[in-house]
Amino acid sequence: MSETIKVNGSDHLMPADARVSLLDFLRHYVGLTGTKKGCDHGQCGACTVLVDGVRINSCLTLAAMHGQQEVTTIEGLGTPDAPSDLQKAFLEHDGFQCGYCTPGQICSATALLDEIRAEWPSDASDDLNAPSLSDEEIRERMSGNLCRCGAYANILAAIRQVAETGA
Amino acid sequence: MTAYFKQDGPVDGAALDGMAQGVLGRPVPRIEGLAKVTGTATYAAEYDVANLAEGVFVTATITRGVVKSIASEAARAMPGVLAVISEARMTTRAAQGTAGEAPEQEPQRVSYWGQPIALVVAETFEQARDAAKQLVVEYDADTGVALDPATATSEPQEDEAIDMGDLNAAMQAATYSVDMTVETEGHASAAMEPHAAIAAWEGDKLTVHASLQMLNYNISELADALDMDETNIRLVSAYVGGGFGSKLGISEDVVAAALASRELGRPVRVVMSRQQVFQCIMRRSETWQRLRLACDADGKLTGFGHQARVSNLPGETFAEPVLQSSHFLYAAPNRSLSMDLVRIHRMTAGSVRAPGEAVGMPALEMAMDELAEKAGIDPVAFRLRNIPDRDPEGNLPFTSHGLAECLRQGAEAFGWESGTRKPRHRREGEWWIGTGMASAARVHNASEAKARVRLTADGRAEVETDMTDIGTGTYTICAQIAGEMLGLPMDRVTVSLGDTDYPRGPGSGGSWGAPSIGSAVYLACKALRGQLAKRGNIDEADLVLKDGAVEGGRSVADLIGGEVLEEIGHYEPGTNEHDYTSSGFGAFFAEVRVNHWTGETRVDRMTGAFGFGRVLNEKTARSQCLGGITWSIGTALTEALHFDPRDGHLANPDLAEYHVPVHRDVREVEVLMLQERDPLASAIQAKGIGELGMCGGAGAIANAIYNACGVRLRQLPMTPDRVLACLRD
Ligand code: FES
Ligand code: FES
Numbered sequence: 001m002s003e004t005i006k007v008n009g010s011d012h013l014m015p016a017d018a019r020v021s022l023l024d025f026l027r028h029y030v031g032l033t034g035t036k037k038g039c040d041h042g043q044c045g046a047c048t049v050l051v052d053g054v055r056i057n058s059c060l061t062l063a064a065m066h067g068q069q070e071v072t073t074i075e076g077l078g079t080p081d082a083p084s085d086l087q088k089a090f091l092e093h094d095g096f097q098c099g100y101c102t103p104g105q106i107c108s109a110t111a112l113l114d115e116i117r118a119e120w121p122s123d124a125s126d127d128l129n130a131p132s133l134s135d136e137e138i139r140e141r142m143s144g145n146l147c148r149c150g151a152y153a154n155i156l157a158a159i160r161q162v163a164e165t166g167a
Numbered sequence: 168m169t170a171y172f173k174q175d176g177p178v179d180g181a182a183l184d185g186m187a188q189g190v191l192g193r194p195v196p197r198i199e200g201l202a203k204v205t206g207t208a209t210y211a212a213e214y215d216v217a218n219l220a221e222g223v224f225v226t227a228t229i230t231r232g233v234v235k236s237i238a239s240e241a242a243r244a245m246p247g248v249l250a251v252i253s254e255a256r257m258t259t260r261a262a263q264g265t266a267g268e269a270p271e272q273e274p275q276r277v278s279y280w281g282q283p284i285a286l287v288v289a290e291t292f293e294q295a296r297d298a299a300k301q302l303v304v305e306y307d308a309d310t311g312v313a314l315d316p317a318t319a320t321s322e323p324q325e326d327e328a329i330d331m332g333d334l335n336a337a338m339q340a341a342t343y344s345v346d347m348t349v350e351t352e353g354h355a356s357a358a359m360e361p362h363a364a365i366a367a368w369e370g371d372k373l374t375v376h377a378s379l380q381m382l383n384y385n386i387s388e389l390a391d392a393l394d395m396d397e398t399n400i401r402l403v404s405a406y407v408g409g410g411f412g413s414k415l416g417i418s419e420d421v422v423a424a425a426l427a428s429r430e431l432g433r434p435v436r437v438v439m440s441r442q443q444v445f446q447c448i449m450r451r452s453e454t455w456q457r458l459r460l461a462c463d464a465d466g467k468l469t470g471f472g473h474q475a476r477v478s479n480l481p482g483e484t485f486a487e488p489v490l491q492s493s494h495f496l497y498a499a500p501n502r503s504l505s506m507d508l509v510r511i512h513r514m515t516a517g518s519v520r521a522p523g524e525a526v527g528m529p530a531l532e533m534a535m536d537e538l539a540e541k542a543g544i545d546p547v548a549f550r551l552r553n554i555p556d557r558d559p560e561g562n563l564p565f566t567s568h569g570l571a572e573c574l575r576q577g578a579e580a581f582g583w584e585s586g587t588r589k590p591r592h593r594r595e596g597e598w599w600i601g602t603g604m605a606s607a608a609r610v611h612n613a614s615e616a617k618a619r620v621r622l623t624a625d626g627r628a629e630v631e632t633d634m635t636d637i638g639t640g641t642y643t644i645c646a647q648i649a650g651e652m653l654g655l656p657m658d659r660v661t662v663s664l665g666d667t668d669y670p671r672g673p674g675s676g677g678s679w680g681a682p683s684i685g686s687a688v689y690l691a692c693k694a695l696r697g698q699l700a701k702r703g704n705i706d707e708a709d710l711v712l713k714d715g716a717v718e719g720g721r722s723v724a725d726l727i728g729g730e731v732l733e734e735i736g737h738y739e740p741g742t743n744e745h746d747y748t749s750s751g752f753g754a755f756f757a758e759v760r761v762n763h764w765t766g767e768t769r770v771d772r773m774t775g776a777f778g779f780g781r782v783l784n785e786k787t788a789r790s791q792c793l794g795g796i797t798w799s800i801g802t803a804l805t806e807a808l809h810f811d812p813r814d815g816h817l818a819n820p821d822l823a824e825y826h827v828p829v830h831r832d833v834r835e836v837e838v839l840m841l842q843e844r845d846p847l848a849s850a851i852q853a854k855g856i857g858e859l860g861m862c863g864g865a866g867a868i869a870n871a872i873y874n875a876c877g878v879r880l881r882q883l884p885m886t887p888d889r890v891l892a893c894l895r896d
Contacts, residue, residue: 019293028292033213034206036408038359039441043822046359074206087204091196094786097794098638099203100359100408106204124831135834142830146822148359148409149638150797151790152833 002067007032008076018064022056023047025063026073034074034103038146045145048104048111049073055111057144074103077110085166086110089158097149105145109159112141116163133163168734170694172686174613175741177846183651183689183781184844187713191651194786198657199406199642208406211378212363212438219365220249222427222437223295224419225285226447227277229308230512230814234275234284238303242287247294251302252427253285260515261362261448262388262416263485264381264676269392270416271482277306278480279514280816281446286423288435312512314815316453316478321507324486329494329560332501334459337470341461343541344470349458349530351883352807354451356519357827360408361444366424367434374401377421380410381674382633386667388417393425402633404665407675410637412518413448415676445820449517450808452477452487454526458534461501466544468553471499473531475506479516487516488523492608492862493531495565495748498555513815518676520798524609524862529802529883532605532866537879545585546870547578547754550606558748566743566847566854569778570606570752576839577776578604581756590877598760600771601875605866607753607777609678611845611854613740616683617670620649620691622699622732626715626724628653628692630662634672634684638794639857640787644681645688647784648851652692654712654723670735678751678855681783683738686850691736698734702726743847751859753777755799755867761876766891768872770800772835775864780845780854788856792838795860801828802861803868804884 004011005025012030023040026032026049035058038046042060049058050072058071078084086106089095096102116133124140125131138159139152147155183191202208227234239251255273259282262270274284287302289295313319338344364377373395379385382402390397407414420437428435439447454477461470475489486508493504519525539549554570557563578585583604593600618632628649636642646660653660663669673683700707703717703726711718717726743749756774761767775796782788805826809818819825844852865883873879878893 017291017293019297024292027213031215032206033209036210036360037212037438038361039822041441041821041823043441044359078205080201080205080207083201083205087201090204091200094197094200094790096200096203096638097640097787097790098359098407098409099199099208100210102203103206136831139830139834144829146359146827146829148357148411148827149790150794150828150833152797152828152830153793153836154790155830 005063005066005071007071008073014067015063018062020063021059022061022063022066023058026058032073032075036100036103045108046101046104048107048145050107050111053114055108074107077106085162089161093154093158095155095158096151101145101147105147105155108142108145113163168694169737170690170734171737172690172850173739173741174743174850178850183851186651187711187718188651188654190657191647192782192785195643195647195657195784197640197643197787198646198662210360210406210408211376211404212365212436214365214376216365216367216434218433220288220290220431220433220435221292221295222286222288222424222435223299224283224439224443225287225299225302226443227280227282227284229277229306230280231312232277232306232308234277235305235307237285242298242302245298247290248287248298249431250288250427251285252288252423252430254426256392256426258392258419258422259283261418264415264518265384266416267384267387269388279512280814281514283419283447286427286437288427288431314511314812316509316511319509319511321509324506324508327490327504327506329502329504334470334472334501334503337461337501338459341469342464343538344461345534345537346459347534347881349456349533349881351454351526353453354519354806355445355808355825356411356413356449357822357825358409358411358413361439361441362418362420362448363438364421364424365434365436366428368429372399373425375421375425376403378407378414379404379417380407380414380635380637380676382635382665382667383671383674385417389421392422402667404635407635407637410675411520412522415518418448441822442820446514446817449519450514451519452479452516454487454489456489456530458530460534460538462538462542466542466549466552468497468499470501471497472503476509478509478511480512481510483515485517489527491523491610492528494560495558496606496608497553498559513810514817521609521858521861525802528608528863529866529869532863533869536870546604547574547583547585550574561748563746563748566747566749567780567843567845568752569841569843572841573752573754573776573778577754577756577774580837580839581774583756588874590874597763599763599876600760601871602758603867603870603874604754604756605863605870607755607859607863609751609859609862611749611751611848612677612679613849614673614679614683615739616673616687617735617737618672618684618687618691619670619733619735620688620695622695622727624724624727624729624731626722626727628655628660630688631669632664632672632684633667633669634680635665635675637675639675639680639791640784641680641684643787644685644783648685648688649692652689652696655715659715678857682849682851682853682855685783685853686738687736689736689851690738691734694734695732698732699726738850747847749848751777751779751854751856753859755864757867757871759868759871759875761872761890766887766894768804768885768890770834770868774837775860776839777859778841778843779856779859780843780848781852782840783853788840789838791856792860793836795858796836796864797828797833798861799864799868800832802883803865807884
């Protein structure tokens with residue numbers, strides 16, 4: 001088993017307690033609190049992070065299982081001085097209100113764009129071999145990320161802008 | 168200096184509109200937004216505190232009774248466990264909004280299933296959670312506890328009762344009438360951030376970082392719970408991950424963290440689990456409602472009856488105010504309104520976004536739709552015909568009244584087809600498609616508020632108040648008001664919120680936040696303008712400030728001359744509250760499709776038109792409306808708390824089983840906002856907007872379901888099983 005876990009490019013010591021979820025590891029041990037806990041049960045998507053580029057609910061997995069992998073959190077996607085295109089688009093389109101679901105939404109959206117590029121189909125895909133980025137496709141793929149503030153329409157606009165213009 | 172203003176009558180609207188900066192009302196992005204999108208905004212549980220211990224609640228598994236014993240010793244023997252706290256001062260419910268005093272305490276007395284009874288504190292979260300799970304508790308449980316709202320003892324709510332004319336006679340004499348009952352299920356706020364607190368003591372001074380909406384009341388509630396002086400308490404809620412009523416009063420975590428921290432002599436964090444948030448914060452009461460509406464041949468209402476039954480725990484005064492809009496929305500000379508509160512031992516009922524209107528308005532608007540159909544009148548025209556000139560019960564004038572305008576503009580934008588309406592007139596494959604509409608109304612209140620505004624030597628403005636931003640846009644609208652009044656671009660205004668070390672704001676709740684705190688910021692800035700005018704030897708009325716300077720003259724920094732200027736704005740609502748009826752108004756239009764084989768309903772598009780006085784920020788105000796419409800979809804189709812009839816426990820206490828709308832449930836949504844000024848609503852001519860967007864929206868969806876497939880369900884939510892059971896072949 002690996003002794004360390006790579007988060008946003010730097011190595012961190014694995015927790016000794018095997019019960020520590022990847023989410024709690026990020027929040028309590030690494031001090032990266034951008035990843036949020038909304039339910040701790042894989043029901044809300046607030047804890048979404050990228051593991052080797054693929055999005056997962058970090059509350060549903062243990063830190064100990066990710067020793068050899070590369071974890072990217074919201075802090076790794078962009079910073080206040082250098083925000084990512086999606087982060088900028090969320091700001092411009094008001095794709096959030098309270099902001100608590102927001103890091104998860106942005107991590108999900110980041111992975112979503114890659115999934116489309118890799119032609120992964122979804123329930124909303126007309127053509128299972130070549131999914132297009134329709135509004136319904138984006139909504140379906142984002143449906144694991146709840147936003148109780150109800151910013152969905154604006155989140156869609158933000159993702160669409162980045163998907164179409166690349167910025 | 169304090170600039171105090173009590174609003175007895177209208178304000179002169181010209182002042183704010185005459186400013187030169189041009190930022191107020193504009194769709195400025197949220198000033199705290201960059202922190203939120205980059206994950207650097209710090210919420211309650213996220214402060215980096217040294218030597219932090221972790222607390223996890225243990226909750227009751229009986230409905231009512233007493234805790235006989237807690238096996239604390241065994242728990243204390245587990246690795247890392249520091250204490251098992253079950254002090255009498257621990258609170259067992261969240262305080263109701265604006266309570267200003269401690270809620271029920273004494274955790275050993277259980278009055279609902281899921282009530283907190285103890286807090287296990289350990290070095291790590293994992294250790295505390297494990298020990299909390301294994302804690303052995305013995306109870307003396309009562310039997311025969313009232314759980315069913317239909318049979319429990321009821322208490323008439325006298326201040327809600329109205330009897331004018333003779334409703335029974337009006338119903339008999341009416342050309343058309345409806346007499347129907349509507350039932351709605353309970354709701355949860357389900358804010359995405361669970362309730363959390365970090366408490367730390369320094370001597371007898373207590374600081375708690377918590378997730379709360381109304382620090383101005385919460386500080387008194389906490390002081391009362393701990394029997395200490397408010398001046399020794401500091402509450403911080405700089406970022407709140409949604410509230411929707413669930414964080415109005417101090418929650419159990421705040422008090423428990425403070426007590427545990429005092430006992431252990433080190434900081435303690437308590438984060439409630441999602442299940443605990445569901446089970447021991449607040450539920451919206453289920454409602455039973457009877458509506459009786461009568462009209463003449465021309466579609467003029469002659470009789471209006473609305474009766475409601477809601478529930479709560481013994482000891483709670485809150486009763487879901489279902490009739491709130493019914494008192495003034497439609498004219499009718501014969502009126503009978505009444506409400507009963509029944510006592511049952513389900514978890515506490517309290518405020519969930521738009522308490523009252525969220526469920527009362529859809530029921531009323533469903534009845535209006537049925538009556539319009541009977542009278543053969545287009546539902547938009549039917550409503551337009553029944554808008555009163557004055558409050559029909561109190562005979563008071565309205566402050567401003569945008570209902571007619573919203574109905575017209577909304578209908579036009581939506582493409583509403585007036586004329587004869589028939590259910591089942593359009594089918595595409597397996598889907599029935601139809602449209603429906605409803606009015607929106609939500610009472611407007613303002614509240615006392617204070618804010619400090621400081622002009623620094625380099626000509627920047629700093630706004631400070633303990634007001635919170637729960638996603639509502641408070642940070643940004645405060646900056647816009649200050650920027651507008653003081654002629655400063657956004658990047659020269661900073662806003663600090665959510666800290667009781669600052670002047671008392673109004674708190675976020677009841678939609679009164681923005682109009683009230685906005686008024687306080689406005690007053691402070693107006694006083695600062697007076698100071699600047701004096702220094703520049705100009706009449707304040709002639710002072711034009713833009714981009715940090717007097718237009719064509721000296722810079723603000725130059726006028727200040729190296730000093731710091733400071734004013735506290737203090738706003739208080741006055742006689743307006745009694746002399747007028749004030750409400751935001753609006754209209755919803757919905758197009759839905761209902762699956763003929765599964766009964767599933769999809770909302771294809773919704774239009775909402777709203778009038779709520781001055782729009783302070785087009786972007787954030789629109790988002791508030793979007794959020795409200797999203798909640799309308801949940802109320803109409805999916806959201807329902809289910810309680811076990813045997814012990815009253817909440818059977819669906821999480822986000823997998825309590826269904827809030829997801830991305831794919833919300834398709835096209837259009838929001839229109841009237842350009843309106845309400846000089847009687849607040850000093851900045853604005854009303855609240857946080858709740859209006861869901862006050863009636865579920866009714867529009869219900870009416871559209873009928874128009875689509877011919878099913879008149881009188882039950883919310885309209886889940887597929889319920890729709891399917893009524894679908895004809
Ligand atoms: S916290 Fe992981 S899905 Fe909700
Ligand atoms: S922004 Fe509040 S939950 Fe999405």
